[in-house]
Amino acid sequence: MSIILDHVTYIYGKDTPEERHALKDVSFVVPKGQFIGIIGHTGSGKSTLIQLMNGLLQPADGMVLFEGEDISDKDYDKKKLREKVGMVFQYPEHQLFESTVFQDVCFGPRNLGLSRKEMELRAFQALRLMNFPEELYYQSPFDLSGGQKRRAAIAGVLAMEPDFLILDEPTAGLDPRGRDEILGLIARLKEEQGKTILLVSHSMDEIAGYADRILVMSEGKLLMDGAPKEIFARYRKLEEIGLAAPQVTYIMNALQERGLPVRTSPITINEAKREILRVLRHSTL
Numbered sequence: 472m473s474i475i476l477d478h479v480t481y482i483y484g485k486d487t488p489e490e491r492h493a494l495k496d497v498s499f500v501v502p503k504g505q506f507i508g509i510i511g512h513t514g515s516g517k518s519t520l521i522q523l524m525n526g527l528l529q530p531a532d533g534m535v536l537f538e539g540e541d542i543s544d545k546d547y548d549k550k551k552l553r554e555k556v557g558m559v560f561q562y563p564e565h566q567l568f569e570s571t572v573f574q575d576v577c578f579g580p581r582n583l584g585l586s587r588k589e590m591e592l593r594a595f596q597a598l599r600l601m602n603f604p605e606e607l608y609y610q611s612p613f614d615l616s617g618g619q620k621r622r623a624a625i626a627g628v629l630a631m632e633p634d635f636l637i638l639d640e641p642t643a644g645l646d647p648r649g650r651d652e653i654l655g656l657i658a659r660l661k662e663e664q665g666k667t668i669l670l671v672s673h674s675m676d677e678i679a680g681y682a683d684r685i686l687v688m689s690e691g692k693l694l695m696d697g698a699p700k701e702i703f704a705r706y707r708k709l710e711e712i713g714l715a716a717p718q719v720t721y722i723m724n725a726l727q728e729r730g731l732p733v734r735t736s737p738i739t740i741n742e743a744k745r746e747i748l749r750v751l752r753h754s755t756l
Contacts, residue, residue, distance in 0.1 A: 472538055472634060474501040474524055474556070479533035481519050493519040495691040496533070503634065506661050506668040508678035508699070511688030512713040517671050520688065521637045524669070525558045554583065557633030561640040564620030567612040572603070572623045575612055579631040597629040600664070601656055618649035622656070629660070636660065637669045642677065650674075654681055679703065679717040679738040687714070703738050719743045 481494040494516045501507060501524075511517045522528045523535050529543045536542070542552055560566070569575035576597055580590040598608060601622040607615065612623055621641065628636065641657065642650035658681050660666045672678055678685060678699065685702045687695035689712040695702055703709075706716035706724075716738070723735045723743055733750050737743040 472503045472555075473536075474635060475534075475536040476500075476520075476523070477534045477536065479523060479530045479535060481516075481523060481528060482531045485531060492691050494523070494530075497691075497693045498533075499686065499693060499696055501635070501667060501669065503667050504661070504665060506658070506681055506683045507670070508682035508685045509669060509671045509688065510673070510675070510678060510685060510714060514690075515688040515712075516691040517688050518639060519691075521558070521639060521669065521671060524635075525556050525637060526552050527558075553633075554631055555633055556635040556637065557628040557631055559625050559628050559636065559638040559641055561643055563624035563628075563641075564612070564615075564617070567620060567624060567627075570611060571609045572612050572615070573598070573608045575623060576627045576630050579627055583631065593630045593632065594626075597626040598623075600629055600660065601626045602652075618645055618652065621645065621649070621653060625653075625656075633666070635667045635669070637671075639671045640673065641670065642672070642674070650677070657681070675703070675715055675717045676719075676739075679719070687712075699738055700736050704736070 476497055476499055479494055479497045480492065483491045483493050497520065509517050509520065519528065523530060526542050526549045534541050534543065537552055537556065540547060542549070567575050569578060573594055576594040577590050580593045603619070603622050603626060607619065612620060615623065625641065638657065642653050645653065654677060657668060657670070661668050670682065682699055685695070685697065685699055686693060687702060694712065695705065703716040703720050706720055709716060719737055719740060720735070723733055723737055723746070726733050727735055731750060733746050737746050
């Protein structure tokens with residue numbers, strides 16, 4: 472099971488004076504089980520990219536394939552696609568509308584035509600996956616904190632039981648604790664549930680801490696595709712397109728420039744800590 476983009480181009484305002492290429496000849500494969508970070512400056516094509524993968528947009532050229540089928544074909548069942556490829560939009564809590572959290576999480580499964588028993592079971596399971604407090608299941612979603620609303624909204628997508636979960640800036644607007652909690656829960660979905668995660672983020676530190684692979688978008692093109700350490704080793708190139716590496720990358724490079732013989736490959740705080748301690752222990756032997 473995979474999502475394949477094959478030479479995909481997307482044009483806004485095609486054949487009008489406002490015509491603009493949002494994506495230009497983009498190709499890559501999303502295999503099942505990866506945690507993929509998608510980064511790029513504003514207007515680089517990230518949002519267009521993920522909407523194409525969920526069938527919300529159709530390419531002007533090229534193909535988007537899911538399980539080997541072209542999702543733009545006239546007879547393709549988009550409902551089937553969206554059961555398997557779930558989308559969590561930026562600020563998803565703005566889409567909460569039912570009178571209780573539980574009813575809101577039931578909305579997706581209800582539209583699948585499931586029995587009441589199966590629908591409610593899925594809602595309970597999704598809320599538990601998101602560590603949502605049980606005492607709040609029957610509260611109005613509008614009475615929740617920002618982080619609780621975000622969890623409830625993500626649970627509503629999880630209740631559809633997608634194999635692929637696409638999240639557009641899922642931690643936007645949250646405090647550091649809320650960001651860490653949401654990202655930790657998303658990572659667990661990959662490790663414990665086997666879900667494929669595609670995470671759009673402006674935070675290089677978030678991406679460095681969780682992603683197996685990074686796609687770098689720039690001006691509608693796929694500029695880089697690789698493991699986080701490979702991508703952030705090219706931090707000068709990232710800076711040329713208005714991005715940056717994690718803070719740790721700059722710290723390790725600065726230490727090396729000042730004579731400490733550290734490797735510059737660490738991209739998380741824990742990796743940097745281990746590397747610095749390794750060098751310090753070696754120097755005292």
